[in-house]
Amino acid sequence: MLPAAGATMMGIMTNKQRKGRSALSGMWANMGSTIATFMFAWTIIRQYCPLMLNGFFEKYTRRLMAYFYPYLQISFHKFRGGRFRSSEAYAAIKAYLSANSTKNAKRLKGEMGKDIRSLVLSMDEYETVTDEFQGAKVWWLSEKWLYAITFHKKYREIITESYLEHVLSKGKEIISSKRQRKLYTNTSNDRIPIHKQAMWSDVVFEHPATFESMAMEPEKKREIVEDLLTFSKSKDFYAKVGKAWKRGYLLYGPPGTGKSTMIAAMANLLNYDVYDLELTAVKDNTELRRLLIETTSKSIIVIEDIDCSLDLTGQRKKNTEKFSDDENEKLNKEIAKKKAKEDGSKVTLSGLLSFIDGLWSACGGERLIVFTTNYVEKLDPALIRRGRMDKHIELSYCSFEGFKVLAKNYLDFEMHPMFDAVERLMGETRITPADVAENLMPKSSLDDAETCLSNLVQALEEAKEDGAKKEKAAKKKHEDGKEKDTTVEDAALEEAKEKGAKKEKAAEKEHEDGKEKDTTVEDAVESQVNEEAK
The missing domain is CATH 3.40.50.300 (P-loop containing nucleotide triphosphate hydrolases)
Incomplete structure (x- = not known):
């Protein structure tokens, strides 16, 4: 009898389990169909309802949810002002969470630190971490271009008046200490x-x-x-x-x-x-x-x-000069080229x-x-x-004081017997700090301080010679220019004299021709008068 009774009990329990599973399956099936119906209806409403009516529904749906949902959310966007201008608040929050979220977050992203050898970890996108402040618990969510904080509405004053100020202050301190100059x-x-x-x-x-x-x-x-x-x-x-x-x-x-x-x-x-x-x-x-x-x-x-x-x-400038046609054409071409x-x-x-x-x-x-x-x-x-x-x-050419700084940097000494020659040559010629540095830089592992200083002295002597040649060439050019100017002036003066002589000769001839013409006219008049008198 005992085995039969046990079998009966097992059968009853099995039937109950089957009924329970069947009821649970039916409940999930009904819930699934209800959700599907709701989603279909919501899609139809959003698609075919007028925009104003759709906005009306959304507005009052959010108000209705606010009565039953006890949590508030504040968002901090990466950019502000309607344009790509970085937000200092976003940067401070990122620094704060990077320092406090590495122990709790499950997904992190790494960036190179200030010294290029350390790694800075921060929250990855769509990751959530928690934080506590004076008994208030908050949730931080990281999205693509914003951070959002969620908290219970009973902690509104603590969060808005104290916690956020604390986060921004700490974040700025962290940024200042780990700041990478860009x-x-x-x-x-x-x-x-x-x-x-x-x-x-x-x-x-x-x-x-x-x-x-x-x-x-x-x-x-x-x-x-x-x-x-x-x-x-x-x-x-x-x-x-x-x-x-x-x-x-x-x-x-x-x-x-x-x-x-x-x-x-x-x-x-x-x-x-x-x-x-x-x-x-x-x-x-x-x-x-x-x-x-x-x-x-x-x-x-x-x-x-x-x-x-x-x-x-x-x-x-105010262009008041008058140019010739050729000069105007040349000027217009230069302006067109510059504009292009x-x-x-x-x-x-x-x-x-x-x-x-x-x-x-x-x-x-x-x-x-x-x-x-x-x-x-x-x-x-x-x-x-x-x-x-x-x-x-x-910022002019290198002086001897500047040379001594470069010698200290490149050769690691402050005095040397060759410094006197360098000082003398620097007083006689001009050389830029870049040229001095290039000559002081060792070109191979065999170059020592003597070699580098010898290279500099040689470069200074060459610069002195080049300067003397340029000065001589400039002087000669100036003298040639003066001679040329003198020749041009003499030629112009001679030409002016010739023109003046020609004009004077033409005027004398014209005067003589005028006198002859006047005499001829007078004779003709006198002859006519005599004839009429006869």
């Missing part, structure tokens, strides 16, 4: 709409130049460093006097005198980013203004060789002046604007006047 250049792509393209592209700035390694006189170097450091600490002063917190520097001098190196040393001294602006790639003044807006604080905006950039070097060359850019001098110190130049702060040129005399005075280019720095 070198930017402006980009232009006609195929992409302006509002969808980034205005600048960047690489990590790793130039090693410092003021200590520059070939300059110590006093001049000290003056520039003090000027830069004073500017970086003068935020309150600029606000007090009512000026935008910016300063212009004009670096001028022959090629090879260290203008680009000076810019790198400035950036390293102040820990600023560098924006290398290529004017020929800028379409017009409006795009130039957008580029200015996209730059950040703590930056140097550089326009190198501005005397070669577009038509910005000539003074605004600059057809891709319509940046004007007035647009650049507005860029430097117009109203838009006050957007942001703590910025340096640096121009470099080989020929300062070619630039329009309005472009380089004080207030635009506040400090003019001439």
Whole structure:
């Protein structure tokens, strides 16, 4: 009997399990069909309902859900202002979460750190991590171009008044400590709409130049460093006097005198980013203004060789001279050639002046604007006047003090018997710091300090000889020009004398002919009178 009873019980339990599974399956089937019906109806409504009615449904559906859903969400987008302008809040949140999410997030992305040897981990896209602050729990979601924070509405005041301020503050500290300085250049792509393209592209700035390694006189170097450091600490002063917190520097001098190196040393001294602006790639003044807006604080905006950039070097002349037909034709050809060359850019001098110190130049702060040129005399005075280019720095040929800095850098000593010869030759000829550095650089493992200094002395002697030959040639050309001018003057004087003699002779002949004619007329009149009297 026991086995029979056990079999009966097992049968009953099996039937119940089958009925339960059947009921569960039926419930899921009904739920699936209900969801499918709802989705179909919602699709039909969205497709065929008028847009205004559709917006009405969405508006009140969200309001209805808000009564039952107790969580709030705040989004922080990567770009702001309706254009590709980076948000500082987004960057601070990214830094904060990168430092606090590596232990909790399951999907991370890695980037190179400041020293190019460390790896910085941050949340990957569509990853969620949690954080707690004063008993309030929050959820951070990372999407493609935004971060979203979700929290219970009872913690609204804690999150909005304290937590977010805490996140931004910590994020900025992390950015400052791990900040990579960047070198930017402006980009232009006609195929992409302006509002969808980034205005600048960047690489990590790793130039090693410092003021200590520059070939300059110590006093001049000290003056520039003090000027830069004073500017970086003068935020309150600029606000007090009512000026935008910016300063212009004009670096001028022959090629090879260290203008680009000076810019790198400035950036390293102040820990600023560098924006290398290529004017020929800028379409017009409006795009130039957008580029200015996209730059950040703590930056140097550089326009190198501005005397070669577009038509910005000539003074605004008033042409009152009258040219011959040949000269006019030649002038028109030059103008047409220049216009064809600059057809891709319509940046004007007035647009650049507005860029430097117009109203838009006050957007942001703590910025340096640096121009470099080989020929300062070619630039329009309005472009380089004080207030635009506040400090003019001439970088000229290498002096003996500059040579000693380079000798210390390249050969690692401060005195040598050959220094006297170098000093004497540098007083007699001119050589750029770039040429000095090239001669001091060892060309093989066998080159020692003696060899390098001998190379420099030889280069100085050759430069001296070349200078003497050029001076002699220039002197001879000048003398030949004077002789030629004298010959031309004598020939012109002789020609003028001949012309004068010819004119005088023609006048005398004409006078004599006139007298003969008058005599003939008088005789004819007298003869006629006599005949009538008879």
